[in-house]
Amino acid sequence: MQIAIRKLDQITIVDVSGDIDLSTSPDLRKVLLHEMRELKIPRVVVNLTSVRYVDSSGVASLLEGLKASRDMKSRFIMYGLNVKVTQVLQLSKLLNIFEICENEEQALKP
């Protein structure tokens, strides 16, 4: 898994690629919590377009991001979910809890 950060005004875009599993999910969690809890970014957008696979530990990291956004009164948005990632969130019964957009343009709208 690789993570790249883009900064746009008051928005951070986290570009994730590869597989989010037991070996990589702690890194994602760390990045998300840093942006939200330490830098207090009001909107964090996670680009999952290039994510091929996510497991329960990846779901847990995304959930941590969502919880942090609730605590910080910020927004946590994901976009670019492929069929497999969508299937895992559906299985977890979490698909409707996250704010999910079709694309980056939608995720960046005011």
Place this chain on the structure above:
Amino acid sequence: MELRSNPEMLCVVRSALARLAELLGFSDSDSHLVILAVDEALTNIIRHAYKGERERCIEVTFRLLPKTGDSVPQQVLEIVLRDDGEPVDVKRLHPRPLKEVPIEELKPGGLGLYFIRKNMDKVEFGRRDGKNLLRLMKALPLSNVH
């Protein structure tokens, strides 16, 4: 297949299993469900049986078995995982999806086990010769009898 309990090995197993599932005629969706179940089972072994130790041994075997009790010939993919870590206390396992509680109270513990039970047709825990055994079964698509 024999591997070390290093989380970085998980992607290797996923790749091998993806190829096997394709050869056996599983749909992309079913293939993903099987891969997710096996991946979660390995994750549980690494985290709970081996407590994060990276150099312990995990054996994974794959077999095709006839499905019993059906008039239509069908086969089943059997995947058995063996480890010599802490014994699994099946009574303490609580598979659960994440739902119907406030977000603040959501805890992902048990989600991996929920995926395993939900995605496979049969799941059996056991212990033999000092090793934990996890047996996972998934029926092949009807048109694919090998």
